[in-house]
Amino acid sequence: MPGLRAPSDYKEDPPRHPALVVNSKEPFNAEPHRLALVSSYVTPVDFFYKRNHGPVPIVDDIGKYSVSITGLIQNPKELYMKDIRKLPKYNVTATLQCAGNRRTAMSKTRKVRGVGWDISAIGNAVWGGAKLADVLHLIGIPKFSNITPSGGKHVEFVSIDKCKEENGGPYKSSIPLSQATNTEADVILAYEMNGETLNRDHGYPLRVIVPGVIGARSVKWLDSINIIAEECQGFFTQKDYKMFPPSVNWDNIDWSTRRPQMDFPVQSAICSLEEVNTIKPGKINIKGYAVSGGGRGIERVDVSIDCGKTWVEASRYQKTGIPYFSDDESSDKWAWVFFEAEADIPESTEIVAKAVDITGNVQPENVEVIWNLRGILNTSWHRVQVQIGQSNL
Numbered sequence: 001m002p003g004l005r006a007p008s009d010y011k012e013d014p015p016r017h018p019a020l021v022v023n024s025k026e027p028f029n030a031e032p033h034r035l036a037l038v039s040s041y042v043t044p045v046d047f048f049y050k051r052n053h054g055p056v057p058i059v060d061d062i063g064k065y066s067v068s069i070t071g072l073i074q075n076p077k078e079l080y081m082k083d084i085r086k087l088p089k090y091n092v093t094a095t096l097q098c099a100g101n102r103r104t105a106m107s108k109t110r111k112v113r114g115v116g117w118d119i120s121a122i123g124n125a126v127w128g129g130a131k132l133a134d135v136l137h138l139i140g141i142p143k144f145s146n147i148t149p150s151g152g153k154h155v156e157f158v159s160i161d162k163c164k165e166e167n168g169g170p171y172k173s174s175i176p177l178s179q180a181t182n183t184e185a186d187v188i189l190a191y192e193m194n195g196e197t198l199n200r201d202h203g204y205p206l207r208v209i210v211p212g213v214i215g216a217r218s219v220k221w222l223d224s225i226n227i228i229a230e231e232c233q234g235f236f237t238q239k240d241y242k243m244f245p246p247s248v249n250w251d252n253i254d255w256s257t258r259r260p261q262m263d264f265p266v267q268s269a270i271c272s273l274e275e276v277n278t279i280k281p282g283k284i285n286i287k288g289y290a291v292s293g294g295g296r297g298i299e300r301v302d303v304s305i306d307c308g309k310t311w312v313e314a315s316r317y318q319k320t321g322i323p324y325f326s327d328d329e330s331s332d333k334w335a336w337v338f339f340e341a342e343a344d345i346p347e348s349t350e351i352v353a354k355a356v357d358i359t360g361n362v363q364p365e366n367v368e369v370i371w372n373l374r375g376i377l378n379t380s381w382h383r384v385q386v387q388i389g390q391s392n393l
């Protein structure tokens with residue numbers, strides 16, 4: 001692991017913005033306030049959620065840093081930053097969402113295990129870097145490959161951070177070779193975030209970005225890329241980030257019965273209001289984000305101000321002044337969409353939002369039906385309470 005070093009404690013973790021809500025200090029897990037989240041389409045780096053499983057790695061000499069590409073290929077290779085920077089550079093606007101986003105709300109039904117996230121374990125950034133398809137092409141794997149001549153079917157990304165879930169070993173995960181070599185899937189080895197050099201919390205010097213897929217597959221602090229026959233056998237691919245039915249508990253769980261989660265389902269949340277609000281009667285602004293996995297656009301966002309009895313359609317946009325159309329060339333395919341609606345609130349009520357993606361997938365009404373012991377993928381209708389009274393808004 002030339003050039004990249006993994007500390008065993010948190011003394012050398014980077015400084016963070018004081019406005020972040022810290023869910024866990026060591027390892028550092030934090031998210032912005034919901035209002036901050038919808039104040040800009042591209043999330044500023046400081047306010048982008050941070051999800052670490054161990055101390056943040058350190059680069060002592062960037063000139064010495066390289067990524068090794070090994071496994072079921074003819075010629076294993078070491079790639080330095082200069083080799084990666086020589087490849088065509090792409091800027092991909094993509095929303096990263098932790099599978100545990102909105103876990104706290106799921107925990108209220110029945111206890112779940114995991115970091116307690118509110119609704120902001122999500123962010124949208126412009127990721128600059130080389131396409132993984134180009135990197136793999138460089139080492140002799142053709143674009144749009146399903147298998148290498150020696151039987152490689154998956155691409156494993158290995159970091160160097162020391163994670164307790166891996167008994168002190170590094171974070172790792174994998175994606176199918178077909179996705180990795182598909183230029184349209186836009187899988188990026190990113191060295192920039194929002195036009196700046198990637199910072200330490202987000203994976204400096206190099207991380208993977210797998211658009212449309214749960215954040216867990218976007219491995220930070222990349223140390224090696226392995227072409228393998230079976231999917232990654234590590235903890236975060238085999239014993240975590242899988243969706244189980246509500247009947248499965250910690251006594252009867254059999255991890256091997258489920259596939260690792262990849263695409264995330266359609267999601268939306270109201271960010272202009274807290275969970276419980278006290279307002280004066282009159283007009284309020286209902287604003288939030290909506291996003292779906294796999295590059296599926298957002299077809300519609302419905303808002304209700306009477307607990308879900310009747311609905312109005314919210315307006316949608318990515319860039320101010322430009323109307324959003326799902327599947328249009330002018331839209332950012334991998335990015336979230338903001339929605340907005342104005343409503344008159346005469347009495348205390350529950351305000352609800354639900355999004356529909358281009359496939360017609362819609363968020364489930366209740367959290368109970370999607371409850372799972374790890375508390376992942378809470379995409380149930382987002383509900384906030386408003387009470388009429390002395391205003392705090």
Ligand SMILES: Nc1nc2c(c(=O)[nH]1)N[C@H]1C(S)=C(S)[C@@H](COP(=O)(O)O)O[C@H]1N2
Nearest residue numbers: 049050051052053098159171215218219220
């Ligand atoms: N090496 C490494 N990569 C990682 C993680 C990690 O702990 N170590 N966390 C993963 C998870 S679960 C998520 S949600 C995203 C979070 O990325 P961010 O901290 O840049 O928001 O990184 C992923 N990649």
Ligand SMILES: [Mo]
Nearest residue numbers: 098099215216
């Ligand atoms: Mo995550």
